[in-house]
Amino acid sequence: MKVAENNSPVANIDGISIKKTRSEETKRAWHRMKRSKLSLVGLTIVVIIILTAIFAPWIAPYPDHASGKIFFDKMNQPPSLEHIFGTDEVGRDIFSRIIFGARISLVLGFTVLSIAIVIGVPLGLIAGFWGGRVSTIIMRTTDIFLAIPSLVLALAVAAIMEATLMNIMIAISFGWWPWFTRLVQGEVLSLKGEQFVLASEGLGASKWRIAFTEILPNCVSTIIVKATLDMGFVILTGASLGFLGLGAQPPIPEWGTMIAEGRVYLPEMWWQATFPGLAILVTVLGFNLLGDGLRDVFDVQVDKEG
Amino acid sequence: MSVKSEALLEIKGLKVNFKSFEGTAQVINGVSLKVNKGEVISLVGESGCGKSVTVRSILGLVPTPPAQFTNGDITFEGQSLLGLSEKEWQKIRGKGISMIFQDPMTALNPVFTIGQHLIDVYMWQGKRNTLFTSMKEKRELRKKGRARAIEILEKMRIPDPEGILERYPIELSGGMRQRIIIALALIHTPKLLIADEPGTALDVSVQDQILIELKRLVEMEGISMIFITHNLGVARMISDRVYVMYAGEVVEEATTQSLFSQSYHPYTQGLLSSIPKLNGQMGDGIDGRIPDFLNPPQGCRFYDRCSERMDHCSLTPPKLQTLSDGRKVSCHLFAEEVVGIHG
Numbered sequence: 290m291k292v293a294e295n296n297s298p299v300a301n302i303d304g305i306s307i308k309k310t311r312s313e314e315t316k317r318a319w320h321r322m323k324r325s326k327l328s329l330v331g332l333t334i335v336v337i338i339i340l341t342a343i344f345a346p347w348i349a350p351y352p353d354h355a356s357g358k359i360f361f362d363k364m365n366q367p368p369s370l371e372h373i374f375g376t377d378e379v380g381r382d383i384f385s386r387i388i389f390g391a392r393i394s395l396v397l398g399f400t401v402l403s404i405a406i407v408i409g410v411p412l413g414l415i416a417g418f419w420g421g422r423v424s425t426i427i428m429r430t431t432d433i434f435l436a437i438p439s440l441v442l443a444l445a446v447a448a449i450m451e452a453t454l455m456n457i458m459i460a461i462s463f464g465w466w467p468w469f470t471r472l473v474q475g476e477v478l479s480l481k482g483e484q485f486v487l488a489s490e491g492l493g494a495s496k497w498r499i500a501f502t503e504i505l506p507n508c509v510s511t512i513i514v515k516a517t518l519d520m521g522f523v524i525l526t527g528a529s530l531g532f533l534g535l536g537a538q539p540p541i542p543e544w545g546t547m548i549a550e551g552r553v554y555l556p557e558m559w560w561q562a563t564f565p566g567l568a569i570l571v572t573v574l575g576f577n578l579l580g581d582g583l584r585d586v587f588d589v590q591v592d593k594e595g
Numbered sequence: 596m597s598v599k600s601e602a603l604l605e606i607k608g609l610k611v612n613f614k615s616f617e618g619t620a621q622v623i624n625g626v627s628l629k630v631n632k633g634e635v636i637s638l639v640g641e642s643g644c645g646k647s648v649t650v651r652s653i654l655g656l657v658p659t660p661p662a663q664f665t666n667g668d669i670t671f672e673g674q675s676l677l678g679l680s681e682k683e684w685q686k687i688r689g690k691g692i693s694m695i696f697q698d699p700m701t702a703l704n705p706v707f708t709i710g711q712h713l714i715d716v717y718m719w720q721g722k723r724n725t726l727f728t729s730m731k732e733k734r735e736l737r738k739k740g741r742a743r744a745i746e747i748l749e750k751m752r753i754p755d756p757e758g759i760l761e762r763y764p765i766e767l768s769g770g771m772r773q774r775i776i777i778a779l780a781l782i783h784t785p786k787l788l789i790a791d792e793p794g795t796a797l798d799v800s801v802q803d804q805i806l807i808e809l810k811r812l813v814e815m816e817g818i819s820m821i822f823i824t825h826n827l828g829v830a831r832m833i834s835d836r837v838y839v840m841y842a843g844e845v846v847e848e849a850t851t852q853s854l855f856s857q858s859y860h861p862y863t864q865g866l867l868s869s870i871p872k873l874n875g876q877m878g879d880g881i882d883g884r885i886p887d888f889l890n891p892p893q894g895c896r897f898y899d900r901c902s903e904r905m906d907h908c909s910l911t912p913p914k915l916q917t918l919s920d921g922r923k924v925s926c927h928l929f930a931e932e933v934v935g936i937h938g
Contacts, residue, residue: 483701484697484698484701484702485701485702485703485704485705487656487696487702488694488696488702488703488776488779489704489716490656491689491693491694491696492688492689492693492694492779492780493687493689493690493716493720494685494719495681495685496681498719502715503704506704506706506707507704507705
């Protein structure tokens with residue numbers, strides 16, 4: 290019998306250090322992202338919005354205008370150098386209010402998606418991995434939730450509870466988690482058949498361990514992409530509820546609420562509704578473009594060795 | 596033949612049925628086999644003859660339903676394995692009995708590094724309530740796991756084990772991945788290792804190296820091994836004893852040496868003649884296919900394909916009988932009177 294040589298021939302282990310390959314991988318991901326100009330635009334928009342939200346008190350020219358103060362001497366002024374987006378019916382600077390509004394929209398988006406992920410993902414994981422009756426109960430429940438349009442569901446919840454920002458976030462989350470359950474369940478079903486699942490079972494891993502530490506990490510990229518794409522829609526839903534008067538109440542500078550207030554003065558004082566509307570448009574667009582870009586980055590990685 | 600040593604694993608008359616829409620498939624029909632301490636046995640046979648189901652039942656990885664264990668018993672170190680709870684199974688898997696899977700491309704989780712695989716298995720095997728392990732304990736375990744991972748990789752003669760720990764499965768070649776999977780199965784030094792056709796997905800030269808490493812490691816650590824293969828050359832190289840399986844039954848059992856010097860059962864002879872010769876001649880092969888498990892033949896399951904069938908073969912199934920030279924064959928050709936000739 291042959292005796293194996295000590296220097297067993299291995300094809301791809303060369304002198305390149307791991308650190309270098311890792312940083313190259315990050316670069317490659319960035320390169321894939323860069324290939325699509327639109328996703329870069331999305332990234333830029335999202336970064337600007339997040340920074341704006343964080344540093345709102347320093348960026349806004351009139352930070353105190355975010356509150357319920359009244360400046361009768363500056364009522365309904367059109368856009369000018371002093372107030373670039375004009376002022377509203379009680380004389381507050383619309384630009385400053387939009388900047389503070391970014392905080393509310395982002396908090397709303399992050400909170401709703403966090404709740405939806407925390408509820409939806411484990412349920413999807415359980416439904417996909419255990420199957421059987423558990424799966425039937427979970428998936429039929431999500432079907433019921435999905436059958437009701439999320440805006441209508443949120444309307445109902447918001448109508449029952451007091452209309453506050455917190456309640457509106459709960460209301461939207463209520464209709465949002467089933468999407469994550471669906472998504473994760475599908476992913477898990479396809480991952481469940483992979484041999485590494487059987488292999489870890491053969492090495493003595495428990496069902497819970499396999500589900501949460503073997504399968505779940507494989508779903509993370511999908512969840513991130515879905516959450517980024519959803520961010521825009523959640524903000525939109527929040528603004529819609531605000532517009533209908535069921536969201537954050539005045540004088541909170543919520544974009545939807547601001548549109549509702551400015552709507553009365555259309556078309557003469559167009560700036561009061563238009564600029565908050567544009568803010569919503571740009572934000573939603575930014576998150577969608579970023580989501581698309583991230584999808585490209587992650588998808589390529591998955592297919593790398595198809 | 597040497598003095599009978601202590602049995603590590605024993606399967607007695609195992610019968611496994613699979614219930615399906617079409618009916619009940621009798622996939623394993625009374626398999627008995629034994630693995631002694633420190634012994635390497637091979638299970639050979641063509642695809643679909645129940646090798647994988649047999650060894651997966653040893654690890655409790657056959658889903659019930661659709662499978663049903665209707666008869667027989669599996670004992671490991673004197674303990675019966677059938678009917679263990681999931682918790683009890685988890686203690687045996689990995690530490691007592693471990694398994695190497697067939698396909699190195701998919702048996703590693705793509706999102707974890709090799710180090711995370713190895714250290715995780717080292718840290719948590721057989722442990723429950725991992726949530727409540729203190730940070731300090733975790734750190735110590737991780738340190739030990741890392742040392743053990745490097746040790747086992749070195750034993751596998753993998754170059755630069757420290758660097759390998761940081762790599763993802765996708766960055767390694769098939770041969771390397773197969774080695775990692777072997778290391779993963781051996782990290783707790785199990786008493787019994789089940790190798791389900793390792794390296795079949797790899798090219799022959801890499802497969803050869805890996806098998807040599809595997810055999811060396813198993814001998815070094817005194818691990819018993821069940822090796823599944825359809826490659827008789829591999830079986831000859833690696834094992835002490837060979838079980839030939841056909842259609843869910845063991846048809847012949849012999850020490851490797853005696854089996855390859857003279858095979859008794861017509862199926863084994865057929866298998867041996869199926870190997871293409873290096874001079875370009877095609878092997879003779881065995882005509883026909885494995886019988887339908889839903890309606891297995893009344894007599895010998897090999898009857899339709901047997902070159903030496905006799906009339907009563909189709910009526911009464913042969914039993915696995917011990918011949919006077921210690922070998923076991925399940926064939927009417929070797930009924931009592933024939934034994935005389937051989938003995």
